[in-house]
Amino acid sequence: MTYEPLSISADAMAYQRDWVKSLRFQIEGGARYAFVNADTPHEVFHAMEMPVVVNQWWSSVIAAKQLSSHTLDRGAAMGFHDSLAKYSAMGVISALDGDPDKQPWGGLPDPAILCARQSSDDQQRLFQLYADKADAPLALLHCPAPPENLNPWWDLARDDWERLYGTERLDLMQSQIRDLIGQVEEITGRDFDHEAFGAYMEEIETQELIFEEASRMIAGAERMPVRIGEQIPNVMIPQWHRGSDWAVAHAGRFRDAVGERIEAGRAVVDDERVRMMWIGAGLWFDTRFYTAFEDEFGAVFAWSMYLPFAADGYVRRSKGDYLRALAARVVTMNEQLHQAPWANAWLVKQARDYRIDLAVVLVPEADRQSGYATNFITEDLREAGVEVVEIHADMVDARKWDGARAKADVADGIRRVLGAT
């Protein structure tokens, strides 16, 4: 049976294309926009109707346009050595390069504000380069570490986030969010509407809980109903627009489409023999990799972080204080995916929930933050009975991607799984 994409996937892609056109139209028309990292409180900008370009999304666009090699080569020519981060740097290097022929959309105009969280050690240096070039303010959010990373964070984070993240860290983040709101008010000339913001936060929570339903349905399905190549856009596009009418509605359409497929007994492969999880960011320049093992082995990628993280990473019950709930969402957002024992414990739970046979772990060595805890993760997964394959590569640096080698390694892992059954 030939895999048939969900019809709503095309809807999501079309929505994103229209949004991108609209964003580009707004920006080229002189709209003041923000250039922000993925783990910052986008909600503030959305609530103030300030267009946002997300650094990592822009990096993935550059990679998808096959411009990553050029951009990273330009970074080397500027003097940035090759061990520096790529995923969070490509948009910045592209802006510093400023060659309109080598940037998506002919390049972005200068942002009115930049925002990053100091979650990795380089963010203040990297973003300052762009802020200096753009002569724009940089809103840097501190990122102190908790005294200890408690588990199960995915349960504690929903209601007991004050204990999980710590009152002092939340106070600090909430204060910085208030400062950020003041900066955006000044740039946009609009007042922040706290009441509307509360309603908006409730919509986001509704959306994330819908995604949680979809995740549970997929995890529990006898055979995998939807490729992760389709899961990712159906989750990430609404996540960029989280809390909007379209995003909440699309999350519902995705859940329903998944349910219909499961009910009809339709699957990615009829003879599903191996379930795999992809640990790490998307492989943006070679997304066909995800389907490469279906025909030969009946091996299907069932899991990527984007769908289950929608609920676990975002649902923070407000208890009437929406800014504090937002602080709780942001204060440790990315770290939960990359720091021990948060990441390893969560991934083992996910592997069990999804009945995973083989985990493929992307280890980006030039992006330390994303590669941390790899050995804890692989050991815990193996102890949980999951076969593991590590791929040492970068999610946006096509120059070092050896697709044939990676496929051979995963194929060997699949054979080990099949040999063991």
Next chain:
Amino acid sequence: MVVHLVNDLVREEIVRIGVFGFGVPYGVLAAIGLRPVDITLNSAEPGTPVDRYLEPFLDPFAKSVLRGMSTGAFDDMAAIIFLRESPGAMISCQYAFELRRRGVIPTTAPAPIMLNILPADHPAADRFNRAELSRLADTLGRLGWVADAAVGSMAEELDALIAAQTNGEITSAAAFEARAALSTGEDTAISTRAREGERIALLGAPLGNATLHAALDGIGVLALDQQALDQAEAARGNGLDAALAAQAANPFAARQPKPIFGQAIGNTLVTHRIDRVVWQVDPNDDLWGWLMPQVRDLCLSRGVGFTDLGFLPRWPERADLPIGEGIG
């Protein structure tokens, strides 16, 4: 005889506290009566039980402290404070927690403690920093540590070493060793010699030994070391208010959120009459490399020579140094 016995007993009861990370805020810690022993430069060989968990790209100082914890190198200490604002220290602390939880680091090893002292002075950061310090004092108190009101910030001694180095009174290698001894509470003999030649500044990532310093001492006058500047700036402040303000003002702090590094380096090159900057980073550097083009361009604009040695191990040996007859 009786006096000696009493002194021995007192010494036995002293609870030693280690600290890991560059830019130790000695002034801040002195405000609670703490003078920790700096273990950051401690070099431990691979082959320990923790090695299988250490990714190749992990910070080399972080690797070393974890190896040391697993092999008993710090068992005379009750705790090690990990400075979150020092690159690699946060992840090192989390690995220490996790390796203890797994039983790979034994329970006889000192307890890891995460400490966040933000290099910022806005009111929210100030409240946060004071809360962190209070938590630290409480945690150490539970481990039997007792505050010592006589502890000072150590900034004066560090400034004196910087001045002696830039004035050519001591070699940079001797200054490096003296700073290391000072931060571990040891005595050291300082060799002196009159020198002349090109005045060099060593910038980039911090190093674990004085091998490069000694090599540069043989070429010219290594008058300035960024690692020493960071150490001295971070140590400043008599009293908590002044010490916290010093953190916010430290332009050499690795994670300093304000863009004050370039200006400070520019001023420092003038103050120390630098002729040439020598730059180097760790092979897995993820931070300092973003500053290199800025520093290189600054040097070019001021007629200061610039030599990029590229990647160097953090505990280099002479053979690792790409230095022949000179560096020009």
